[in-house]
Every structure is written in structure tokens, then in C-alpha cells.
Amino acid sequence: MRIFVKYLSKFSGFLFLLLLLGIWTFISSGPEWSSQYLFPSPKAIVDALLNSREELLRSAGASLLKLVPAYFAAAFVGISLGIVSGSVPWVGNMLKPISRFAAPIPPNVYIPYAIAILPTFYLSSTFIIFIAAFWPIYLNTAAGAADIPEKYKRNAAIIGIGRFEYLWRIAFVASLPSIFSGLSVGMGLSFIMLTVAELFGENTGLGHFVQFYADYSDYPNMVAGILWTGIVVLAIMELFEFVKRKVLFWTKAN
């Protein structure tokens, strides 16, 4: 009995997924109160995934083409600015009012204006993703750099590390735990903004795929699009966690 409970606990996540799949199969099998049309069966979704695989891959590629440059640009600007403003008090004080005001603005409210002022939808989408990712990355980096343990600063001073070198050799590395928190939040937000932008204004990408088939009431393909988006996001987040674990190995015992 104890062994059974132990295994049940170990595989509970998998078993719960099976349960959900069972419920889904039941609902889509056409009980009177359900609609087979709105709830396509798991098999129909798998078929849609396989049949549309090329289009799904293309959509993922198109989404990543917007996400990756915008996210990396946000990471570069956010981390550089964050390190400087967290380490140099006058820069931090200078940027504080603007960041306190602008950071809480939900990035989606910029969409109409971005579409109006930027020449292409591609640029509008990347701009919105940039904004979404920038603030959490910048704020977390600045907080991390401002909160570097005194012992690292003293050590740097003792061995003669200069002010500029301090920024990249000490402040940047010591702030990495906070930087990764910011990168993680920024990643989540940029995915949200990516799909929002694609649902409305774009004609490529995962958001567009879902919206396109929803417009034609092709629900197997639409749900396949949602599932595929989940898989892509999960894969990227796992890759992110892998990199984070590798980079932050030294925080284990601190």
C-alpha cells in the first residue's frame, strides 16, 4: 500500500494529465450537453497538428523572428542601463521618476500608437515586445546592482578593480540572480505581448494562426495552434531554465 502511494505521488502529474485527457475525450465524444463542433476530440487535434505541421512550424518561426530580436534588444539595453543605474547613484536617481511612471503602463496600450507611428506591423510588434520585456529586466537588474553585498565591493576595491571594470566584472556578475529574475518575467510578458500583437495586427505567427482558424471556425486547427504555442513556450522556458542553472551555479551555497 505504502509503495502504491509512493508511486502515485511520484507520477501524480502524469496521472492528472491522463485524467484531463479522459475528461476531454468524454466531452468531445458528444454527450447531449456538449458540442462536438466546439470541442474537437484529441484525435482530431492530433490530426490537425500533423496536417498543419508545416504551417505551424512556419508560424513558430515567424513568431520567434519577432520575439528573439526584440527580447535580446530589451535584454541588452535593460541589463546595461540597469547595471549603470544600480551602481551609479546619480544615474539611478535620474531614471527613477521615469521608470516609476512608465514601467506600470501595460504594454498593450501602446499597440494602436505603435501601429500608427511605425511603418510596418513587424516593427510595431517588435516594439511592443521590447517594451514588455524591457521594464522587468531593467528594474530587476538595477535593484540587483544597487543591492550588491558590501563584501564584493570591498574586495574589488582592495584588489584594485577600477570603476568601469567594476561594472562588468563585479556588478554584472553579482547581479546575475536578479537579472535572471527580470529576464524570466520579461520572457513571460513578451510572449503575451507577441501573441496579442499577432492576434490583432499581424498576418504571420502563432497568434495569427489561432486567430485565422478561429475566424473560419476551424476549431481543431485553432486548438492545435493553442497547444503548439504551449509546446513552443514550454521548450523556450526549459531552455531558459537550463541556461540559468548553468550560469548561476555559484549561487548554490550562498
Add this chain to the structure above:
Amino acid sequence: MNQTQSGFEVKNLVFSYDGKPILKDINLKIKPGEFVCLLGESGSGKTTLLNLLAGLTKPNEGHVYWNGKEIEKPSAERSVVFQDYTLFPWLTLLQNVSLAIKKTKKVNGRFAKHLAEEYLNLVGLSGSLHKYPFELSGGMRQRGAIARALSVGADVLLLDEPFGALDPVNRASLQDLVLELCRGVKDRPITTLFVTHDIREAVYLGSRIIVLGSTPGRIIADIPLDFPVKKSRTEWFRNEKVQKTIIEIEEAYHKDILEKLGHTVQEGASI
């Protein structure tokens, strides 16, 4: 002794933080090669005085000189080992020490690495060169920190309760290591200031003991030590002269505390 080898000189030093006096009227001379132990209870300003000698803090009043030159900022001449492990956690032992050498001696990476290896061997860490601080015990980390402090060719070693967090066995072995490294080198005497609140540790290590009283910190005793050669630690501590000195320091310590308590009681009584 010429001007360039005059050691430390502290003149009329006053230091306060947020309006609270920490150190008052400190006048002190430390000769090159001396091993001074700075004793005092918590809050007596021991660490502040060490930071002032290191150049990490500036006095509100008075002056601090090293070899006749006013100390204005930290320098590789004066290495510091702190209690809260001085190594950067994202670098291996070897990288930590060679970074310090590279920065202070302006030598190339290969030479710095070679020198770093030698210093780590000296402190008994030859088997852990490529380990990160989190893979090492507290004692090993402090050995690494001492290796780094010495590797930059410092004339002064400032140690701020470096063994405070260690178990007694590790503590004893590191005390002997520090003695060997700082007092054992004849051709290159290292001036050492060792901050501790452990009287036995101070008596065992120092060639001179300075006791700080608290609130505000001031020198209440300055005791030169001249003890027999250390062979066995247990026997040495049984030596009559050593025991007498320990009692003398304890008395100075307690007198300050009692005087302060008396002062407080009187103040309380007058209310």
C-alpha cells in the same frame, strides 16, 4: 628608520557614523613587521579602525599614515581578509587569486596563474585549485583568502576576525599558518593587524596587543608581548607569563565594562 618605512601612524583620529561617535582620540603607531592584535568587545570600533587603516573608510577628523603617506584609498600594499569570506563565489580558487595578482601586479595571465598556484600551495590548497568557494569548507575558504592577500605582495595584512566562524581545530591550524606566514618570514616582515575578540587568540598570535574600550572606541590598553617560543600550544598556554598576561588583559577589559555600567547606574540613579 627612514620616512618610507615608518609603518602606520594614526593621529588624533575621530570617526562617527550618523552622528554616533565610533572612535575617539585614537593615537597609534605600528612599526613595520609588528603583529598587532586589536581586542575589544562588539561595537568598540575594531572593524572601523581596520577599515580606516585599509583606506576603505575616511576619518572625520585626524589622519592615518602608512610609511609617512596619508591613506586616502585602498591599496594592494595593504591586503585585507574579512570574516565573511573574501573570495568571489563565481570564480575558482585559482581564478580568485590570479585575478588579484593580475590586477595588482599588472602581469600576464599565465604568470599570474603560476604565482597563484604557488601561493595556494603555500597555504595547503594545492588539491583544490579548481574548486569554487561553495565547494570548500570555511577553513579552506579562509586559507584561500589569506593566499590571495599575500599573493599581491602586500606589506600589510589586515585581518578582521578571520577565524570567527571556524571550529576550534581549524581555527588553531589557521592561527599557526598566519603566524608562520606573517612572523616567520625574516627577509620580508609583514605588518599585521589582527582584529579579534578572543583574548587567548590575541595573546597567542600578537607581538603587541591593543585593547579598545567601547562607546566610543578608544585605546584602553597597549601591551607589548614577549613570550617564549611556541612549541606546543597546550604547554605554551600553561606558561606563567602567558597566563599573567591573559589575566591582565581580562582585567583591562572588565574594568572598562564595569566603569561603564557604574556610569550608567549613576546616571539612572540621578534621574
